Amino acid sequence: MKKRIGTECVQAGYTPKNGEPRVIPIIQSTTFKYDSSEEMGKLFDLEASGYFYSRLANPTSDAVAAKITALEGGTAGILTSSGQAAVFFSLFNICSAGDHIISSSAIYGGVFNLLSVTMKRMGIEVTFVDPDCTADELDSAFRDNTKVVYGETIANPALTILDIEKFAKAAHSHGVPLIIDNTFATPVNCRPIEWGADIVVHSTTKYMDGHAATVGGAIIDGGKFDWDAHADKFPGLTTPDESYHGIIYTKKFGREMAYIQKITAQLMRDFGAVPAPINSYMLNLGLESLHVRMPRHCSNAQKVAEFLEGDDRVAWVNYCGLKSSPYYELAQKYLPNGSCGVISFGVKGGRKAAEKFMGALKLAAIVTHVADARTCVLHPASSTHRQMNEEQLEKAGVPADMIRLSVGIEDAEDIIDDIRQALSAI
Ligand SMILES: *Cc1c(COP(=O)(O)O)cnc(C)c1O
Numbered sequence: 001m002k003k004r005i006g007t008e009c010v011q012a013g014y015t016p017k018n019g020e021p022r023v024i025p026i027i028q029s030t031t032f033k034y035d036s037s038e039e040m041g042k043l044f045d046l047e048a049s050g051y052f053y054s055r056l057a058n059p060t061s062d063a064v065a066a067k068i069t070a071l072e073g074g075t076a077g078i079l080t081s082s083g084q085a086a087v088f089f090s091l092f093n094i095c096s097a098g099d100h101i102i103s104s105s106a107i108y109g110g111v112f113n114l115l116s117v118t119m120k121r122m123g124i125e126v127t128f129v130d131p132d133c134t135a136d137e138l139d140s141a142f143r144d145n146t147k148v149v150y151g152e153t154i155a156n157p158a159l160t161i162l163d164i165e166k167f168a169k170a171a172h173s174h175g176v177p178l179i180i181d182n183t184f185a186t187p188v189n190c191r192p193i194e195w196g197a198d199i200v201v202h203s204t205t206k207y208m209d210g211h212a213a214t215v216g217g218a219i220i221d222g223g224k225f226d227w228d229a230h231a232d233k234f235p236g237l238t239t240p241d242e243s244y245h246g247i248i249y250t251k252k253f254g255r256e257m258a259y260i261q262k263i264t265a266q267l268m269r270d271f272g273a274v275p276a277p278i279n280s281y282m283l284n285l286g287l288e289s290l291h292v293r294m295p296r297h298c299s300n301a302q303k304v305a306e307f308l309e310g311d312d313r314v315a316w317v318n319y320c321g322l323k324s325s326p327y328y329e330l331a332q333k334y335l336p337n338g339s340c341g342v343i344s345f346g347v348k349g350g351r352k353a354a355e356k357f358m359g360a361l362k363l364a365a366i367v368t369h370v371a372d373a374r375t376c377v378l379h380p381a382s383s384t385h386r387q388m389n390e391e392q393l394e395k396a397g398v399p400a401d402m403i404r405l406s407v408g409i410e411d412a413e414d415i416i417d418d419i420r421q422a423l424s425a426i
Contacts, residue, residue, distance in 0.1 A: 005071065005188055006291040013067030013284075026281045027059045045245055046252070046265060056268050060277035064284045068208070068218045071187035071287075072200050075223030075256035078263055079216060079280055083183065083203025085273035086217025087111050088119075090179050090201045093263050094234055095147045097123030102141045104131040104151035104167075105395050106158040108181070108203075109384040112392075115150075128395070131160045138170045147233060148176050153192055153334065154184035156370065157380050157404040159318050159344055161327040161334060168196030175230040183207070184340040184371065188294040193222035195334065199259065206371030207340070210286040210293055214279040219263060223256035237262060293373065293409055298338030300415065301407040305343050307416045313423045315346040315401070341407040342370055350401045353426045354379055357403065360425035363418035364405065375408035375415050 003012070014024045032051045034040040042048040051057055061079045069077035080086040095101060103115055105128035115126040127141045131151060149171040151162045164180060171178040177198035182190060186207045192200050202208060204216040227250050231238040237258050240246035244265055249258040268274055275283075298321070305319035317324075320331035320339050331339055347353045358366055364375040368383055378384065381393060381400040393400060407415060 003070075008067070008070045009188070009291045010288050012070035013065070014063040024060060024063045024281060024284055026277050028277050030054045046247060046261070054277070055272045055274050056264055058274070058277050058280070061275050061280040064280045064287070065218060067284065067287055068187075068202065068204075069220050071191075071290075072182070072220040073187075073191050073193050073222070074200065074220035076260035077218060077220040078260050078268075079204070079218050079275045079283075081217070081273040081275045081279075082215045083108075083181075083201070083205055083217040084110055084114060085271075086201045086203070086219050087181065088114055089263050089267045089271075089273070090199055090219045091115075091119070091124075091148060091150065092122075093259060093267060094177070094236065095119075095124050096236070098145060099124050100143050100146045101126045102138075102146055102149045103128055104155065104160075104162060105129060106131045106155035106160040106162075107150075107152050108156045108183075109380070109387070109398075111181070113387055130395075131155065131162050135166060135170065138166065139173075142170075142174045146174060146176055149178045150181070151178075152181040152184070153190050154320070154340055154342075156184055157342070157344055157378075157384070157402070158398055159320065159327070159342060161320055161330040161339070163330060164192050164195040164197055164334060168198075171198075172196070175233060177225040184342060185335060186290060186294055186340075188291050189298070189335050189338055189340070193220075193224070198222050198225040204283050204286075205369075207294065207297070208286055208290060209283050210290065210371070210373055212367075212369055212372045212374070213286070214275075214282045216275050216279055216283050219260065221256070221259045225259075226255060227258060228255075236266075241266070294340075295338060296409045297341030297371075297407060300409065300412040301341040301343055302338075303412040304405070304407050304415055304419065307419065308343070308345050311420075311423060313348055313426065315348045317343065317345040319343045340371070341409075343405045343407060344402050345405065346399065346401040346403065347423065347426060349426060351381075354401055354403050356426050357422050360422035361418055362421070363410070363414060364422075370404065370406040372406060373409050375410060375418075376406045378404045378406075380404055 065077040168178045179199045180192040180197040183203045200220045202218040227237045253261045308317045320327040364377045367376045
């Protein structure tokens with residue numbers, strides 16, 4: 001029986017049998033014991049399923065991955081040691097030197113760097129497109145060697161809302177999958193697979209953990225993309241893997257499992273960006289209250305955004321829950337129950353005034369983090385996006401005067417009081 005999202009947050013992924021621990025156990029073991037070499041050989045050949053070395057897979061992490069897979073409505077999932085690792089693996093699993101990626105230009109600074117610098121060094125090219133581009137503009141970005149389209153449901157920190165259906169349609173008409181970073185919305189507020197996305201990635205470091213305790217990532221496959229129908233584009237999934245005795249992932253594991261199995265067997269094996277079991281355990285504690293925290297983040301952020309919009313010391317406010325937002329309509333469609341707790345705004349007086357404002361805050365802490373239970377604040381142009389020049393900043397929707405406020409789950413009135421006194425200090 002399909003459960004509702006709140007029940008899945010609390011219970012999915014782990015069902016103890018008679019006499020077993022009620023809580024997901026932390027299997028803090030690098031390795032697993034077998035009675036014969038023959039049995040272990042079958043695991044190495046992917047002939048049998050089971051654990052043998054925690055660089056590839058670990059039962060604690062797998063249980064938590066299964067929970068997030070259930071939340072996103074996917075067919076298979078894997079945890080990674082960070083969100084960056086999740087994004088990299090999700091792309092590199094289907095792209096090699098000579099291939100091309102289309103990405104929304106409104107994305108997380110670290111991923112922008114990954115795509116435009118590090119993956120470029122690997123011979124993979126990227127074209128950035130405006131998330132608000134027309135279908136024709138999007139269409140013209142495709143090349144013969146394009147392998148994937150990438151974007152964020154709610155961009156960090158630009159807070160643009162992606163028209164997922166538009167991007168999915170374009171990707172599918174060119175025979176490639178759409179990967180969506182759903183970090184800010186979380187599956188509580190949006191499930192991109194239901195809107196046509198093929199694969200979802202997360203920085204679980206943000207709302208999923210929710211308490212600024214553990215860095216982590218997740219990759220979830222919706223299991224719908226037909227790799228075999230576009231076999232020439234995805235030889236890694238549809239032709240023999242010589243490093244695994246010639247198995248063909250789509251033949252052996254089917255459309256539902258092939259993509260994640262390849263990540264485990266190749267990328268985890270070779271790169272080892274695996275989460276520690278205790279980190280997966282802590283992530284699960286966060287997930288258990290995700291459906292309770294998200295509505296509170298959203299209602300607090302709505303109150304704070306309305307306050308900011310009504311204060312004449314504030315130059316502009318960007319929050320898709322405000323009717324003044326150009327993304328209000330898209331948010332109503334994709335995020336009817338709320339978006340996230342992150343607001344961006346500018347104070348009158350530009351960069352200088354922004355720094356003064358930040359320095360006067362008492363309750364909101366200046367940290368390089370968002371999506372925490374505690375309210376926190378950041379000036380992206382001087383921190384997360386400092387590798388970008390002014391032109392790139394504008395293109396990414398991150399003007400130099402922008403303040404990113406991540407509204408926590410404290411009492412909204414206290415958060416507003418703090419902002420009010422800091423505005424007075426400018
Ligand atoms: C933070 C973040 C990442 C990177 O995740 P880490 O866990 O910090 O490695 C990727 N995408 C988005 C949208 C993020 O906010």
